[in-house]
Amino acid sequence: MLKAQYSERGPVPQAVIEALPFDRPVPAPGQALVAVLAAPINPSDVLMLTGQYGMLPPLPAVGGSEGVGRVIELGPDTKGPAVGQTVLLPVGAGTWATHVLVPAARLVPLPNDADPKQLAMLTVNPPTASLLLSDFVDLQPGDWVMQNGANSGVGSYLVQLAKLRGLKTVNIVRRESAVAGVQAQGGDVVLVDGDDLAERVKAATGGAAIKLGVDAVGGAATMRLAACLAEGATIVNYGALSGEPCSVSPRELVFRDVTLKGFWLARWFGITPQAKQMALLTELAGLIAAGKLSTPIQATYEVGQIKEAIAAAAAGERQGKILIAPTHA
Known part of the structure; x- marks a missing residue:
């Protein structure tokens, strides 16, 4: 042993x-x-x-x-x-x-x-992805969600869960070699991050109003994500792959009413009743066992x-x- x-x-x-x-x-x-x-x-x-x-x-x-x-x-x-x-x-x-x-x-x-x-x-990435999609913005089938770090473990589950819920995803990665993998998971739009990101996202979505942005990177990537979202949208940060603090301009926060929040799964487990935890894990385990989530x-x-x-x-x-x-x- x-x-x-x-x-x-x-x-x-x-x-x-x-x-x-x-x-x-x-x-x-x-x-x-x-x-x-x-x-x-x-x-x-x-x-x-x-x-x-x-x-x-x-x-x-x-x-x-x-x-x-x-x-x-x-x-x-x-x-x-x-x-x-x-x-x-x-x-x-x-x-x-x-x-x-x-x-x-x-x-x-x-x-x-x-x-x-x-x-x-099962315990970490799938519930993180599920809760990011459900607990911050009231999303309806047909709505768009945007995330960076889309080739991460959480990112891949988010793409699949969004598709199961009838949502569309804009997925941002940091290198060209990651694009194909996210597309294979079912990402509707997959783009490499860059300074002209907002223009490319607008073109790819037909100018759709994106109400939720999911940030795994932090730093200037948070700012680029914010610039792609609709007025009054919410960004939820759950990681810092860049190693830098989230950066969002007063323009986004004050004039466009974009909200920045954080999510930590350990805190959710600490404050959520056991029955609700078990219900979520049981649901996700069933999707994994059925081959609908991987x-x-x-x-x-x-x-x-x-x-x-x-x-x-x-x-x-x-x-x-x-x-x-x-x-x-």
């Missing part, structure tokens, strides 16, 4: 983490031992290694904030998903490991016949390859997610 653990943080994320062996744990009452099937490496996970994320676990810590597994043992007198059941692991359970010991009551049963690699990404996967790695996996996840020019997918006999 292996776990990917780090005892310090530093600017090179793969340098601070290593695969360490551990003995098979014995589940106590109320606990379940789960064999991890797949766990993604999200940008937030990399930022935890560098110390730049908004919420950092105490050290030492095992990496990995989400994933799925199969129950292999329950503690004495423990109620929970049966042995052999595919389950969603609790948020922040340290999922970059071959096995995890977790409270059985926090495990969510998932379809056994669905692709565990796609299910592994995201590209570039490569999978064993826990023992954690340094290579982190380096791949932190690199640019990726065409999909990086996953830890332990092999089990």
Whole structure:
């Protein structure tokens, strides 16, 4: 059994983490031992290694904030998903490991016949995309939504969910090589960011009024996004891929009444009733199991390859997610 653990943080994320062996744990009452099937490496996970994320676990810590597994043992007198059941692991359970010991009551049963690699990404990106589309602007079928960072994990889910809801999307990427991938996901308009973005968006949409802009980049990209939106529109920022603060001019905020808001999924989980959380995750799991919701996967790695996996996840020019997918006999 292996776990990917780090005892310090530093600017090179793969340098601070290593695969360490551990003995098979014995589940106590109320606990379940789960064999991890797949766990993604999200940008937030990399930022935890560098110390730049908004919420950092105490050290030492095992990496990995989400994933799925199969129950292999329950503690004495423990109620929970049966042995052999595919389950969603609790948020922040340290999922970059071959096995995890977790409270059985926090495990969510998932379809056994669905692709565990796609299910592994259920907890973070799909609900983020869904809530960005539903919780800020009252959108109706036929409305346009615009996002940057469209080739990201959240971006790909947003494109697919928007299409399922009858919405049209303008998708902005930062390099030409990312255009085809977003088009393949179903993006209606896909453009490379640039100074003349507003003119190109107007031409591509026929001057449609875009009421919602979703910003994953920050910096000057936020300003370019704002310039494309309708008067009174809302921008929701959920990331800073540029590493820079969001920039929006007084013209957009004052004279065009554009609103800038932020979204953090961890806060939503913290303030939202459990029943509402479960309803959203169940809905999204059903779409994934039915093949209606997916995201590209570039490569999978064993826990023992954690340094290579982190380096791949932190690199640019990726065409999909990086996953830890332990092999089990």
